[in-house]
Amino acid sequence: MRGSNATSMIAGYMAAYVPQSPRPSRRACRIREAIRQRMQVTVYGAGAIGSLVGARLHLAGADVRLIGREAHVEAIRANGLLIKGRDEARVVRLPASTTLAATADIVLLTVKSQDVQRACREIAGVHSNATVVTMQNGVRSDGEAAGILGRDRIVGCVLN
Numbered sequence: 001m002r003g004s005n006a007t008s009m010i011a012g013y014m015a016a017y018v019p020q021s022p023r024p025s026r027r028a029c030r031i032r033e034a035i036r037q038r039m040q041v042t043v044y045g046a047g048a049i050g051s052l053v054g055a056r057l058h059l060a061g062a063d064v065r066l067i068g069r070e071a072h073v074e075a076i077r078a079n080g081l082l083i084k085g086r087d088e089a090r091v092v093r094l095p096a097s098t099t100l101a102a103t104a105d106i107v108l109l110t111v112k113s114q115d116v117q118r119a120c121r122e123i124a125g126v127h128s129n130a131t132v133v134t135m136q137n138g139v140r141s142d143g144e145a146a147g148i149l150g151r152d153r154i155v156g157c158v159l160n
Helices: 005-014 026-036 050-059 071-080 113-126 140-147
Strands: 039-043 062-065 079-086 091-092 105-110 131-134 152-160
Touching: 005 140, 026 050, 026 062, 039 050, 050 079, 050 091, 050 105, 050 131, 062 071, 062 140, 071 079, 113 131, 140 152
Parallel strands: 039 062, 039 105, 105 131, 131 152
Antiparallel strands: 079 091
16 A cells, blocks of 8 residues: 555554654654655564564555564564454565664664663664654653663653
């Protein structure tokens, strides 16, 4: 699915991840615009949450790349991701790698909370301007990421 329908779906799906405050931050606005312009999204942490988010964004038309551990990346490359919904199941195939590239406009950081600082140090070495969305089930991750990457690059998201 491409075009305006895909853009609407992506923007709608990401609404859950981008704060909908009366005055959204410049970074939150940049994320919405990036999705509309089909910028490259890297999901760093291709576990259960990261793979699901990446697959759903890919199905909606986003340009997504997954970054994960070697065994999981090999499985994604060989078999794709099996995404089960209420009414259907489908295999989604999308690019996956074990290393970051300097091509992302947005990085969705879906690693475990204890791995946030290590991941941010790696991102700092590769991505000079990428907006980083911390997506963990705790409230400290955005502060830890900001300490390494700078507050102006971070959008916090608490998953539950």
